[in-house]
Amino acid sequence: MERRRGGGGDHGENYTNPFDGDDQVSSADEKEEVAVEEAFKDTKVPSWGEQITFRAMLTSLVLSIVFNFIVCKLNLTTGVIPSLNVAAGLLGFAILRFWTSLLGKAGFLKQPFTRQENTVVQTCVVASSGIAFSNSITFDQISPSSYTTSTFGSKSLVLEFQTPLMILKYKLTYPSGTATAYLINSFHTPKGAKLAKKQVSVLFKYFAGSFLWAGFQWFWTAADGCGFASFPTFGPQAFARRFYFDFSATYVGVGMICPYMVNISLLLGAILSWGILWPIIETKKGDWYSADAKPSSLHGIQGYRVFMAIATMLGDGLFHVIFMLSKTIISLIINIRKKESDQAPGFGDENSKLVKSRAS
Known part of the structure; x- marks a missing residue:
């Protein structure tokens, strides 16, 4: 049965659904998933x-241990x-897999390596690295007042509520x-x-390669602010910023x-903040904030950075x-109206007659 759109003629016969490509991709993913499940049935x-x-x-x-070092490095x-x-x-x-293959060749393998065992390792590593990331040192340093605490609480509430909605917006399937x-x-x-x-x-x-390059950088670093890690690529003034x-x-x-x-x-x-905004705020030192405030104090320029x-x-x-x-409410209203129109008396018969007349 051919699918036609419009009043007929060549336009209807040559019509192609623009979503056919997405259907083919989803069907291919479903076939691959079924094939994987068939291997373990x-x-x-x-x-x-x-x-x-x-x-x-x-x-x-x-x-x-390795992932904790990686997370701390990335976090800092x-x-x-x-x-x-x-x-x-x-x-x-x-x-x-390497360990069990060695034991298998030596004849000492008693239990084969399973995917459930692999999942246990992955879960333990991710949980451990998550603890390293979720520390409260920064929070304790920048929340001297109840206002700061309530601000971070509001931010956390918004982000926690935002997460499931972002899954809907970007159509995350899993x-x-x-x-x-x-x-x-x-x-x-x-x-x-x-x-x-x-x-x-x-x-x-x-x-x-990354490890050797880091070792090479360390070899040419004599002290803090020296070597490749502090190379003034764009000049001394840009380096100061x-x-x-x-x-x-x-x-x-x-x-x-x-x-x-x-x-x-x-x-x-980075360009808007460190290149434009902070230099402008620094010119207001002694007017907008105390001139004696330390750079890391919330009573100085750091307060503008944090709260902005x-x-x-x-x-x-x-x-x-x-x-x-808004998108969810609009979608619910559209679905409710569509169900009400589908349940209207005589609508299904007229619709079926219209489809048959177009097909003929």
């Missing part, structure tokens, strides 16, 4: 004692902490935990194991992970809350 789910094994706990401990430098679920699952798979579980399932298939091997190989290649390239592979890696819009917004924000940033986050969060509530 006859596999018995191990008991909890077989999932939480000594080798899984030991691997989790080692990876947790870029401030952008990407999702570590995929990396934890991939490294856990690589380590345990959270990161479900995506990681699907990825771990694919690791334990023959095709997925080959892909995971390539991914681990690329990971360690770039890890070695913190506009310089420190040749850190950390920023390069985070920039590769983040979407390009995040990188552009960070660059524009909080106001920006609150405004953005409130906009998305209002936007998503």
